[in-house]
């Protein structure tokens with residue numbers, strides 16, 4: 001029996017929109033990092049043609065890079081079966097968990113990288129069907145040039161000085177799929193903080209892209225969201241298909 005036949009029929013919920021607004025603006029700012037560690041030390045495998053955040057091929061989440069976790073999320077390394085697509089190699093990261101008002105939790109990692117020559121993020125995503133969940137991808141660039149994300153004293157979900165760019169990706173397929181998102185499709189969601197410009201470079205001693213976080217949101221109240229992710233990299237596309245900005249991207253939860 002498929003898992004989908006075991007659950008109650010999906011239906012929209014009362015107050016869903018207000019819950020989604022809460023999900024976007026509450027408690028995702030989970031980590032404060034100050035370091036003189038360079039991106040070259042954390043991500044030694046990188047080249048001029050792409051910036052690989054993780055392939056997970058060292059089989060752990062604690063180094064090169066360290067992935068921190070927050071919320072009620074269960075994060076594990078999966079070993080692929082022998083018939084898995086070869087581009088995945090051996091390991092990937094799986095995130096799942098029970099939602100509280102749609103929000104489950106997330107993972108994040110420090111970058112400190114100059115990504116100014118790239119224009120898209122690419123990764124592989126495995127879903128388990130129509131309501132696998134939604135990924136909220138967050139990127140923070142350093143706008144006050146101190147390699148640090150300082151929490152806002154009055155709004156704990158926000159940094160005090162740095163931009164927070166987000167994009168939501170609904171996962172409604174079964175099996176593995178390659179996902180590429182132009183960085184220009186991300187939206188700055190703190191218009192009164194930072195310079196509201198995607199400028200992840202090392203000019204004026206900026207830390208560039210300080211951190212990336214991937215947050216798991218439920219797509220159905222009765223299905224435990226579960227998504228696997230592999231080979232996250234920042235790349236350069238020759239051509240970008242522009243799409244209308246979707247902020248704050250409510251439709252991905254429905």
Ligand SMILES: [Ca+2]
Pocket residue numbers: 055056057087088089090091092230231
């Ligand atoms: Ca892998």
Ligand SMILES: [Ca+2]
Pocket residue numbers: 142143144145146147148149150161162
């Ligand atoms: Ca900063």
Ligand SMILES: [Ca+2]
Pocket residue numbers: 162163164188189190191192193194195196197
């Ligand atoms: Ca901003």
Ligand SMILES: [Ca+2]
Pocket residue numbers: 141142143163194195196197198199
């Ligand atoms: Ca900025």
